[in-house]
Amino acid sequence: xxxxxxxxxxxxxxxxxxxxxxxxxxxxxxxxxxxxxxxxxxxxxxxxxxxxxxxxxxxxxxxxxxxxxxxxxxxxxxxxxxxxxxxxxxxxxxxxxxxxxxxxxxxxxxxxxxxxxxxxxxxxxxxxxxxxxxxxxxxxxxxxxxxxxxxxxxxxxxxxxxxxxxxxxxxxxxxxxxxxxxxxxxxxxxxxxxxxxxxxxxxxxxxxxxxxxxxxxxxxxxxxxxxxxxxxxxxxxxxxxxxxxxxxxxxxxxxxxxxxxxxxxxxxxxxxxxxxxx
Amino acid sequence: xxxxxxxxxxxxxxxxxxxxxxxxxxxxxxxxxxxxxxxxxxxxxxxxxxxxxxxxxxxxxxxxxxxxxxxxxxxxxxxxxxxxxxxxxxxxxxxxxxxxxxxxxxxxxxxxxxxxxxxxxxxxxxxxxxxxxxxxxxxxxxxxxxxxxxxxxxxxxxxxxxxxxxxxxxxxxxxxxxxxxxxxxxxxxxxxxxxxxxxxxxxxxxxxxxxxxxxxxxxxxxxxxxxxxxxxxxxxxxxxxxxxxxxxxxxxxxxxxxxxxxxxxxxxxxxxxxxxxxxxxxxxxxxxxxxxxxxxxxxxxxxxxxxxxxxxxxxxxxxxxxxxxxxxxxxxxxxxxxxxxxxxxxxxxxxxxxxxxxxxxxxxxxxxxxxxxxxxxxxxxxxxxxxxxxxxxxxxxxxxxxxxxxxxxxxxxxxxxxxxxxxxxxxxxxxxxxxxxxxxxxxxxxxxxxxxxxxxxxxxxxxxxxxxxxxxxxxxxxxx
Numbered sequence: 001x002x003x004x005x006x007x008x009x010x011x012x013x014x015x016x017x018x019x020x021x022x023x024x025x026x027x028x029x030x031x032x033x034x035x036x037x038x039x040x041x042x043x044x045x046x047x048x049x050x051x052x053x054x055x056x057x058x059x060x061x062x063x064x065x066x067x068x069x070x071x072x073x074x075x076x077x078x079x080x081x082x083x084x085x086x087x088x089x090x091x092x093x094x095x096x097x098x099x100x101x102x103x104x105x106x107x108x109x110x111x112x113x114x115x116x117x118x119x120x121x122x123x124x125x126x127x128x129x130x131x132x133x134x135x136x137x138x139x140x141x142x143x144x145x146x147x148x149x150x151x152x153x154x155x156x157x158x159x160x161x162x163x164x165x166x167x168x169x170x171x172x173x174x175x176x177x178x179x180x181x182x183x184x185x186x187x188x189x190x191x192x193x194x195x196x197x198x199x200x201x202x203x204x205x206x207x208x209x210x211x212x213x214x215x216x217x218x219x220x221x222x223x224x225x226x227x228x229x230x231x232x233x234x235x236x237x238x239x240x241x242x243x244x245x246x247x248x249x250x251x252x253x254x255x256x257x258x259x260x261x262x263x264x265x266x267x268x269x270x271x272x273x274x275x276x277x278x
Numbered sequence: 279x280x281x282x283x284x285x286x287x288x289x290x291x292x293x294x295x296x297x298x299x300x301x302x303x304x305x306x307x308x309x310x311x312x313x314x315x316x317x318x319x320x321x322x323x324x325x326x327x328x329x330x331x332x333x334x335x336x337x338x339x340x341x342x343x344x345x346x347x348x349x350x351x352x353x354x355x356x357x358x359x360x361x362x363x364x365x366x367x368x369x370x371x372x373x374x375x376x377x378x379x380x381x382x383x384x385x386x387x388x389x390x391x392x393x394x395x396x397x398x399x400x401x402x403x404x405x406x407x408x409x410x411x412x413x414x415x416x417x418x419x420x421x422x423x424x425x426x427x428x429x430x431x432x433x434x435x436x437x438x439x440x441x442x443x444x445x446x447x448x449x450x451x452x453x454x455x456x457x458x459x460x461x462x463x464x465x466x467x468x469x470x471x472x473x474x475x476x477x478x479x480x481x482x483x484x485x486x487x488x489x490x491x492x493x494x495x496x497x498x499x500x501x502x503x504x505x506x507x508x509x510x511x512x513x514x515x516x517x518x519x520x521x522x523x524x525x526x527x528x529x530x531x532x533x534x535x536x537x538x539x540x541x542x543x544x545x546x547x548x549x550x551x552x553x554x555x556x557x558x559x560x561x562x563x564x565x566x567x568x569x570x571x572x573x574x575x576x577x578x579x580x581x582x583x584x585x586x587x588x589x590x591x592x593x594x595x596x597x598x599x600x601x602x603x604x605x606x607x608x609x610x611x612x613x614x615x616x617x618x619x620x621x622x623x624x625x626x627x628x629x630x631x632x633x634x635x636x637x638x639x640x641x642x643x644x645x646x647x648x649x650x651x652x653x654x655x656x657x658x659x660x661x662x663x664x665x666x667x668x669x670x671x672x673x674x675x676x677x678x679x680x681x682x683x684x685x686x687x688x689x690x691x692x693x694x695x696x697x698x699x700x701x702x703x704x705x706x707x708x709x710x711x712x713x714x715x716x717x718x719x720x721x722x723x724x725x726x727x728x729x730x731x732x733x734x735x736x737x738x739x740x741x742x743x744x745x746x747x748x749x750x751x752x753x754x755x756x757x758x
Contacts, residue, residue, distance in 0.1 A: 020434075028726040032678060033669055038474045042720040045467045047344070049432055059581040060671040063588060072373035072429060074403070084581075125577055252408030252435035 004215050005235050006054055009078055012239025013052060020247055022049065033057040037064040044071045050246045052076045058083040058127055065089065074249055078242050079235075080128065081258075091245045093238050093259045097128045100231040100263035101135020104210045105143060107229040107265055108136075108182050111208040114149040116181030119173045121159035121166050121190040129161070129186045132212060136184055154180070159190040166193030174201050182208045188218030188230065195226050214266050216276070223271025231263040323743065324692060324707040331711060335718035336460035343459045344428030346377050350454040351384025354425045355392070357452050364393040366422040369414070371400045371407050371430040381427045389425070397421050404433040411435075415445045424451045461721050469600060473592075475687075475713035476602040477502070477668075478680065479706055481661040482687040483613045484654030486705045489688055491650055492630040492697025493556035497545065498658035498684055500567030501538040502677025505662030507571045509534030510580040510672030519582040527587060534666075535659035541567060542655015546648040556651075564681070571674035579673035591667030602664050609657075613702045626650060630697030686733075687712055690740040711740070 010026040017024045025048070029036030033056045043051055044067060051068055053075060055061035062084025068075050069088045077092045108118060120136065123129045133156075143149050155173050159166030166185065170193060174180060180203070185191035191211030198204045204226075211218050214232025221227045238261055249255045271277060345353060358368060370385050372378035382399050390396060397419065398410045407430070414421050424436060431453035435442075439449045461467060481498050488495045509531045513519065517526030541563055548559040593601045617623035625646045628636035637643045661680075666672045691708025693700025715736055719729045 025723045026725065027720060030726070031675070033673070034477075034665055034676060037669065038470070038716075039720060041470045041474070042467075042717060045464060045470060046461055046721060047429070049429075057579055057671075057673060057675075059579045060669040060673055062581070063592070063668070063670045070375060072375040072378060247434055250404050250432075250434035252404035252406075252433070254405065 005213065005233070006079070008235035009054070009239040009242075012236045013078075013243055016240045016243035017246075020243070029056045031056050033060040033064075036061065040064040040068055044068060044073060047071075048073060049250070050074045050076060052078055052242050052246070053082070054079045055082050062087040074246070076242050076246060078238050080126075083127075090249055091242075091255045091257060091259065093241045093245065093261065094128065095233040095238070096260040096262050097131035098135040099260075100212060100233070101132040101137075102139035103135075103231040103263055103265050104132070104184050104212060105136045105139035107210050107231070107267075108140070108184060108208070109143045109149060109151055111210065111228040112151055112182050114143075114146075115151065117152050117154045117177060117179055118182035118184060119155040119157070119170075119177065119180055120153060121169065121183060121185040121194055122156055123158060123161035123186050123190070126161065132186050133184075151182070159185065159193065161187055161190055163189045163193035163196070166190040167197045170194040170197035171201065174198070174203060174207075180207050182210065184210045186212055188213040188215045188221075188227075191218060191227050191230075192221060195221065219266065219271055219274060220277055222266060222268055223274065223277055225268055229265055229267045232266045233263055234261050237261045324690070324704060324711065324740075327740070327743075328707055328711050328714065331714045331718065332462070335462040335714065335721065338718065339461035339463075339721045340458060341461050342456035343461075343464075344456055345454045346427065347380040348384040350427050351381040351386075352388050353454045354381075354427065354452055355385050355388035355394075357454070358389060358394065358423055358425055359392055361450075361452070362394075362423055365395060367395045367397045367420055369397045369400065369407075369410060369421045369424045371410075371424055371426045371433070371436075373429055374402045378427060378429070385425050400430075404435045407433060407435050411439075411443055411446065415443060421446055421449055424449060426451055426453045428453050428456065462718060467717070467721070469598070469603070471710070471713045471717045472603040472606075473600045473668075474717065475709045476600070476606045477661040477664050478683050478687055478712070479606050479709035480609055480664065481654075481658050481680070481684045482691075482705045482709055483609055483702065484650075484657035485684045486688050486691070486693055486700055486702055487613075487617070487626055487650045488556070488654050489685075489693050489695060490626050490630045490697060490700045491647060492633065493549065493647070493650070494560060494685070494695075495542075495545070495651065495654045495658075496557065496560040496681050497541065497563035497567050498654065498661070499677040499680035499682075500564045500571065501541065501655055501658035502662040502665055502680055503571040503674050504541070504567045504574075505534035505538045505659035506666035506672035506676050507534075507575045507580065507674055508537050508672075509663050510583060510666050511574055513584075513587070514580055514582045520584050522584050522587070524586060524589075527584070531590075531663045534663055535656050538567075538659030538662065539652050539656035542658070543648060543652040545655070546651030549651065550644045550647045568674065575672065575674045577674060579671050581671035583670050588667055588670050591664050591669075602668070605664070610702060610706050617702050622646070622649065627698060630699075632698070683712065686737045690737055708740070711736070 014024040014026065027039045029039060036056045040051060051073055055077060058080060061082055065075050065082055065084065065087035074090045077089050079094050081092045081094065082089050120133055122133055137153065140151055144151060154177050157169050157173060159169045174197065183194050185194050188211050191209050194209055198207050208228045211227045211230040214230050218227060218230055222230060241259055241261065245255050368389055370382050372382040379401060382401055386396055386399050397414055400407045400410050431451055436451045439446060485495055485498065512530035512533050513522050513527055517530050545559050545563050548554050549556050589601060591602050595601055596604050625641045628641045629643050629646050633643060662677065665676050687709035688705050689695065690711055691704035693704060715733060719732065
């Protein structure tokens with residue numbers, strides 16, 4: 001589990017399940033669907049009571065889920081949904097990414113005082129990120145209708161969701177848009193990569209960054225004033241919610257097909273109060 | 279000995295190494311009279327390691343197993359008969375899958391035949407059990423016992439029934455008694471291992487040949503993705519997507535394989551004609567292959583496949599063995615025959631043993647290398663098709679890092695990276711060792727960071743073991 005986000009989901013699933021006297025086997029597919037499929041097959045052999053998945057690929061994971069269906073094992077998804085219509089998933093728990101994107105737009109307008117040119121560091125291969133940028137652009141359009149507001153998206157480039165690539169892409173954006181005022185980076189690694197590029201170019205004060213996630217490194221950067229704000233996700237809530245749903249299901253109750261966990265805006269003042277950063 | 283010439287180049291007899299009768303000799307020629315058993319015996323060390331691993335994981339995964347199906351149904355009915363008088367009302371609870379249908383049917387039949395009343399037979403999810411219990415309460419009927427199988431007995435709904443349904447009184451849940459058997463040794467799991475390694479093992483055939491010639495092919499991982507993308511793209515665009523026929527799909531898959539074979543051939547040309555080191559050429563092709571896969575698919579997975587597309591990767595046409603495993607075994611058999619009984623095999627060893635000597639003794643070195651790299655590309659393409667079939671979709675991010683697992687399988691199987699020696703069946707054993715370790719660690723719940731460390735050390739250990747074994751062997755040969 002290279003991403004601390006998934007690790008936190010898994011840790012919280014483990015903690016919540018332990019309270020019910022269930023044990024948890026957590027594995028990482030390292031974003032390789034074939035590997036994930038093998039892991040699911042191994043789970044089926046072990047006859048687990050339920051499987052929680054963060055699909056490595058929303059479409060290609062279908063056959064593996066169907067195999068679990070055929071073995072009578074209930075499947076739950078967290079963070080990333082399965083898009084295979086024939087694969088039966090009991091319930092899906094994820095961040096409300098659309099709302100999160102909208103919060104990011106609020107924060108951006110707030111940071112720029114209503115006026116400026118912004119860039120988006122995108123990662124369109126991922127469904128949840130598409131929702132974030134969609135929410136951002138929608139809300140920005142709404143806010144721009146207010147008199148005096150004028151925040152323009154001047155560039156939208158793929159930062160790969162990682163630091164190294166976002167660093168390079170941000171450097172290129174500064175070259176073509178020297179008058180940039182803000183960046184919306186779709187996750188913390190992209191935001192931090194962008195920050196590094198801006199510091200390098202001596203533009204860190206001119207360009208405000210809005211990230212996404214609220215990973216420890218991102219929160220620390222917000223506290224230090226390097227990122228203006230993040231709509232933060234709550235992987236701990238995702239993890240404990242999934243377990244709650246599993247036990248609701250096994251206890252013979254109706255289970256909501258989809259549960260969205262709201263994000264919250266996290267600014268410098270929140271960072272100063274945050275005990276986890278001390 | 280007549281050398282069937284693969285190129286038009288005649289043996290350069292005048293300067294080559296010739297034996298007494300003027301016949302060209304091949305360096306490190308294969309021992310004659312080889313058969314499967316001898317070959318396996320010479321790989322004794324690796325087979326032994328595999329068995330040892332199997333024994334270790336069997337011991338580690340020794341776990342209670344639950345009887346399933348008809349047997350479990352009869353057993354649970356007999357358990358009910360022991361503790362409850364005739365006429366008791368029994369609720370039978372099972373999931374809605376075929377295995378559980380057999381259980382529920384058998385339990386119902388046996389109980390009825392022995393004079394028990396069946397309150398209801400639940401075939402579904404926990405919620406259906408809750409509804410059934412509620413119906414019994416609503417109908418003012420009692421339930422004395424719940425006959426469950428091991429899966430449904432674990433449903434939370436059946437815990438603390440007294441507090442959840444006070445009207446029912448004290449209901450007991452009876453489930454079949456467990457027996458012990460290693461999870462690792464279950465038929466399903468052993469087939470899993472074979473199925474999980476099929477792709478890597480198939481590609482490792484080509485890689486073994488490449489490495490025996492003293493080369494390397496780093497492009498195979500990317501070619502998996504390329505072939506998967508090309509084959510699935512053809513199916514969606516040209517063969518009618520979800521309505522594609524088996525015939526159409528076969529041609530599309532062959533297209534994907536041909537594309538990879540062509541890239542392999544191109545690598546071969548670069549390596550032979552321009553003497554660029556294989557490492558560099560195939561590194562470049564790794565980028566080209568991956569880039570093409572992303573280009574063709576525009577970074578998206580292609581999933582509009584007919585249901586029948588999974589036949590190759592997941593179907594079982596022969597004695598319950600997955601088709602991909604059958605394909606793997608057939609390919610190994612063919613490769614074994616090629617490498618031990620055909621001149622192409624001897625040439626491959628000769629080229630790797632000493633390229634110059636091989637050339638001088640009339641081995642068509644260029645043709646051999648071209649064939650080997652083309653074959654490696656084609657097998658990687660086949661691996662991509664199998665992957666696409668297993669996942670019922672094509673995606674440019676398949677096969678990342680697979681080249682390393684393939685090389686690891688070859689090396690663990692005893693093939694020397696220096697070229698000139700190695701065995702096809704050794705590679706199969708090597709692939710199985712890697713799969714067994716991965717599967718065993720998954721079954722014993724070793725987390726993934728540790729798994730990588732262990733796998734790395736195993737590869738190192740296998741090579742070390744092989745080195746030591748070889749030293750001993752060489753000394754022995756010299757004495758003889």
